[in-house]
Amino acid sequence: MCGIAGYIGEKQALPFLINGLKKLEYRGYDSAGIAIYHEGRIEVRRQTGKIAELERSIAGQTIEGTQGIAHTRWATHGVPSNRNSHPHRDTDGHIAVVHNGIIENYLELRGELEDKGYTFTSETDTEVIPNLIADCFKGDLLAAVEEAKARLRGSYAAVCMSQDDPGRLIGIRQDSPLIIGYGDDGNYFASDIPALIGYVKSYTVLKNGETAVMTKEGVTIYVDGSAVEPEVEALTMDLDAAEKGGYEHFMLKEIIEQPRALKDCLSGRISYGKHVVDLGELKLNAAKMEKINKIVMVACGTAYHACYVGRYIYEKMLRIPVEVEIASEFRYRDPILDEKTLTIVVSQSGETADTLAALAEAKRKGSHILAITNVWESSIAREAHDVIYTRAGLEIAVASTKAYTTQVLAIYLLGLYMAELKGKMIRREIQTIINELYRLPDKVQKIFDDQLDTIKAMAEKIADHEDAFFIGRDLDYVVALEGALKLKEISYIHAEAYAAGELKHGTLALIVDQVPVISVCTQKILEEKMISNIKEAQTRDGQIFAIAFEGDPVISSVADHVCYLPKTNDLLAPILTVIPLQLIAYYASVKRGADVDKPRNLAKSVTVE
Ligand code: AGP
16 A cells, blocks of 8 residues: 655655655555655655665755655556656646545546646556646645545545645545644654654544645644544554554454455446446457356465355356366466466465466466456566456465455456456346445445454354364355465464365264364355254264354354354355454464464465475
8 A cells, every 4th residue: 555754844854754654664665756845846756666766866965845745656557667656746747746545537537637738647546636636726725625626536545735835735535544643843644653653742543535734833624614623642652553553463454454455446446336347458358258268267375265266156157167276286287278268367466486387387378367466567467468456455464364355356346347248147237246346345344343252252262272174165165265274374273174065075073072163154045055064063063153144044043153244145255254264363363372464384475386
């Protein structure tokens, strides 16, 4: 996710801007930049790479000014490059803006502004903001920002300044975070608290829809043009706690971030009530799709489990055979595929060696390669013919969580896109699913709001055991695979996942002594079968932990503990059912005193064979 820093006060702005960006490095970025106002003009310096590169590029230069903004960019639109880096300015260079988020209607706004003669130098969505403000500017920056803000759709935390109306920074916020810091020698903006530590003793978190006008004397916050009283908090966090957003571990922060990550993944790609999925300029068009007679999905670990969801939903949606392959096996198996095969490669890091090698093997055999990844311009992104970015933001914990749910979401979007291309689903069907996808982020949030205590209690019981079994059928089985990996890799409990119908073919021999059996049970058409499988385990003294939709009338009669989830379309269940499994793994790991964010023997990205 991008990082923002801003300062206006008595001191030179540059030192805070650079140090503030450094404190935001943990958010992940691929370029950095600053803009400082001094004596009637704005100086801008931008550089791809690390902040140290930016510092090197301005070494020896005198960049004076007591008012400035700065940015670290995590690319979502436009490759990492100097011209795509922030701050962005309007055509005349009088207004500078830094932005974190996604402007969904930027193409529409860019077209309007180009028709009015504004010129653009980048591929970013952000560049529409300074030009829109310039188009509204009649001498008062606040009025221009408010008018421009009304035209923006999507998520944004943005700070802007104008050399024609100096002496103030203006910040706006919708969904992406923006924080105000109150200092003795001036005032500060930042995307996150770490940047403010050591500079301020109190802060305000700007709320959605609010506009902050910051001068060196103070800050006024407006809602719909009227000033409101800010909520000021004392800044007591240390840096480590602040980088984790106040959570004890990055993993919990990243689990809780999932509603935001899912919204970012959907942003600009679907519209409520519409049947169209916009995945940008994919080479996978109707003509190519017509020729595809097989889909192969290749990945490792959690990404492999996301592919497994794809196998079940694509065969339902497209009626095309789908094979799911572990990359380290696929790459040496001399697999049968050709130009009629679509190979989908999934990787959070985009650098996993086995997955990259599997991609090369499929490409060599003539297959069309589509990558789903979280890292812009990663090796896998560069080698694929098409790329869909998951936009999960930086994931620091070794155990993937928001990477998985955004991978699955991207897989759903691709499925609807392909179904539309092949004419396999009628528009009403696609629209129904899209409308439910729109609701998923809030349903994930509802799990956190309503079920956290239930899930934590389940985890603390499971943490007392050395073995655990995850069972499910169809899409519930696929999520059980991911649940077992999560528990295994961070709590060190020996966890396995089984197709529930498979229990009686051997595993039942291990169901004794209240061993935990985590049963994912949402697929309506298989519920009776699933209930009887659960009973098989329960009668053999298994301790049943069930994950089911709220309103399920039967599950509580066969389970010792139940986590009820908001109802959704059975096809979309994995995005919700995985959440309690992630939290069970997390709380079990905490109770067992394991190293949650950096589990033994594991690396975040396996770039070797
Ligand atoms: C999952 O929690 C692990 N971090 C691991 O299995 C991971 O999913 C796997 O190494 C693949 O990584 P990638 O998505 O970056 O390719």
